[in-house]
Amino acid sequence: MPTLRIATRRSQLALWQANHVADLLRGAHPGLEVELVPMVTQGDRIQDRALAEVGGKGLFIKELEVAMAEDRADLAVHSMKDVPADLPPGYAIACVLPRADPRDAFLSVRHPNFCNLPQGARIGTSSQRRQCILRSLRPDLEIHPLRGNVDTRLRKLEAGEFDAIILAAAGLTRLGWGDRISEYLDLGVSVPAVGQGVIGIECRDTPEMRRWLAPLNHEATRECLVAERAYAARLEGSCQSPIAGHARHVDGGLRIEGLVGSPDGRRVYRDAVTGPVVDAVRLGTELADRLLAAGAGALLAELRAS
Secondary structure, three states: OOEEEEEEEOOHHHHHHHHHHHHHHHHHOOOOEEEEEEEOOHHHHOOOOOHHHHOOHHHHOHHHHHHHHOOOOOEEEEEHHHOOOOOOOOEEEEEEOOOOOOOEEEEOOOOOOHHHOOOOOEEEOOOHHHHHHHHHHOOOOEEEOOOOOHHHHHHHHHOOOOOEEEEEHHHHHHOOOHHHOOEEOOOOOOOOOOOOOOEEEEEEOOHHHHHHHHHHOOHHHHHHHHHHHHHHHHHOOOOOOOEEEEEEEEOOEEEEEEEEEOOOOOOEEEEEEEEEHHHHHHHHHHHHHHHHHHHHHHHHHHHHHO
16 A cells, blocks of 8 residues: 655644544555655745735745645645635645534633723734634724744633634644633634635545545535635635635535625624525625625725725
8 A cells, every 4th residue: 555645744633633533544545654744835934924924824825835846745634724726737725524513712811701891902813813703793803913823822811911812612622722712703703714614635636545535535525615715716806805605515505605794893794695505616605706796796806996
């Protein structure tokens, strides 16, 4: 049997995800050798500026794709919310694992929940999506950038730099820090990022690699992700664009909800569509078209121009 090499970032969460995939591969293919190829990405190196200023979340995966192109790795494990809608030619997300909790998590040492935050509370998040939603709900809040790995962000909260921070619930629970969560934000209030809670495996798109990875694929999660990524691709948003999109199975079909807003939260467009699972791509595209027509198209054009 060959040895499969997994390219991964060196963060605690990325290593957990890569090791989890390695264990699943060994379980699916007894005797298979799997090894990790840890590396530091450009997104990890730049900690003093918001991602929107330096190229977006794609900075977290570029080096991993280069490692595969140079035959230093066979596959890469990603948090799908970090993966741009368009992949390099010849590459594919060959499988996805069952989705973890997609919600945003509210964490605070002083306040039990979001509603109890005082006027002018200092909130930490670098997500354009979260900033938009928070400002639309509470224009009085002071929102400040929060970069770094999960443990770094938690230390900043505990040191008193923020009244509260917002993180993805999935990452916290995977690292065993679910007890730090003060409140889970309702999906109808804080619509998640496209792909939030989903671990995906990228590889060169060959029949051999797809055979190795096929036993790990969770089809129900893949169906939702197909709709979400079609939605994101149609919007052609950038890292400067507050975009949210979340699909789920409802009554034998798919329902996908989307949100596009301005960074200051003053303009927010929301809608949802429901339809057959087999129409996942159409549903995602239809939702994007409805939001674009409602005003999100002009807003996104302004954000791209700026």
